[in-house]
Amino acid sequence: MPLSLTPRAILIDIVGPKINEAMAKRRLLELESLTNTYGGITVVKLIQKRSVPDYRTYIGSGKLEEIIRLGQELKAELLIVNNLLKPKQLFEIEQKLRAHHMAVWDRVDLILKIFSKHAKTAEAKLQIKLAAIHHMGPRIFGMGMEMMQQTGGIGTRGLGETNTEIMKRHLAEQEKQVKKDLERIARSRLNHRQRRDRLGLKTVSIVGYTNAGKSSLLNALTNKKAYVANELFATLDTRVGKMWMKQPEGERMGSPLLLSDTIGFIQDLPPQLIDAFRSTLDETIDADLILHVIDASDPYMRDKIQEVETILEQLGVSRTPKIYVFNKMDLWSTKLRISTKIRKLEHGLKTDYQNWSPVVVSAMTGAGLEELKQQIEKTLCGNLLPSLRDRKKMVAG
Ligand SMILES: Nc1nc2c(ncn2[C@@H]2O[C@H](COP(=O)(O)OP(=O)(O)OP(=O)(O)O)[C@@H](O)[C@H]2O)c(=O)[nH]1
């Protein structure tokens, strides 16, 4: 039975002994936000402490019975598990829930569903399709195995086995086609980048936790109209805009910089999704400067900074110059009415993160943007000497 457009959902997070109460609360809140972004309605949130997940169903059969009871009582259609489950475990749960008209998703399923709702360009759509093939594939094979055991057994070609073979071939063909299409797009992107390199344009990449205000900042700095929304993963494609630096004396025009927006990061971003969006993140890998945008009104700000840094490290860009942009400062004055408190907060951030040229701004009101532009120029012009690569090119050319 297909799900309704706004499915009523039971959320569950299985947490190990290393996760304390506060962390567990934050994880569930984030899962609720993700569910909201998808369009689902959270009817109940559950946390289960377990040092080792149940190998058959991950959550354990007792908990599953409780969920079925709750589901009937609260008319839920969907169970969302905030963990990465094995295909076989998802299949087991699915079997049990189906009789009660409920479906099950794990964390990757949920994020993939949000991605496919938000994908606009052909490239983003293809990347999601590829990630879905990788994620769903083993589950389909798992189902095939199950059917084979039921219908045939070792040595006989049961109905299940045939189905699995057909499905496998079909998925493999689809995967090959999607990869081919993606390569074509990547080649044209590379051409763009090479042209940019020849023109000697510096590039600045805007990164940060999802919903920090990256697209809003791109718009504010470049007069672009990137999609902005109070939802997670509003942006899935790289969008590029031009920002003009001040003109040096005697020159008619300042030089342009290319600013690019990127997909937002999130804690425990499933690795297959990082891989899926690697090519979009190539802009970040090649950037001359990274703007790390942070929602300064978020109580979990410091944890999120750490999580973004971890992903940047995985991308191998920890050596690129970086500016920390503390955004949404306008919300401080709504929350904290006393200006000395605000000054103290700003001072605290600037001291704690002094190695990262911190700037406090509001993409919404425009406050602090001039200071940010100056900081960008200062950081890049500190590098005004051509890069090693450019120098090599000059010698060669
Ligand atoms: N009050 C306030 N809200 C802001 C500011 N900047 C962005 N927002 C809001 O924050 C929400 C997220 O903004 P986006 O620019 O879409 O954030 P993003 O980082 O691009 O998000 P994703 O693409 O989903 O990862 C939107 O509702 C914006 O209106 C700001 O300076 N002040």
Ligand SMILES: [Mg+2]
């Ligand atoms: Mg965005």
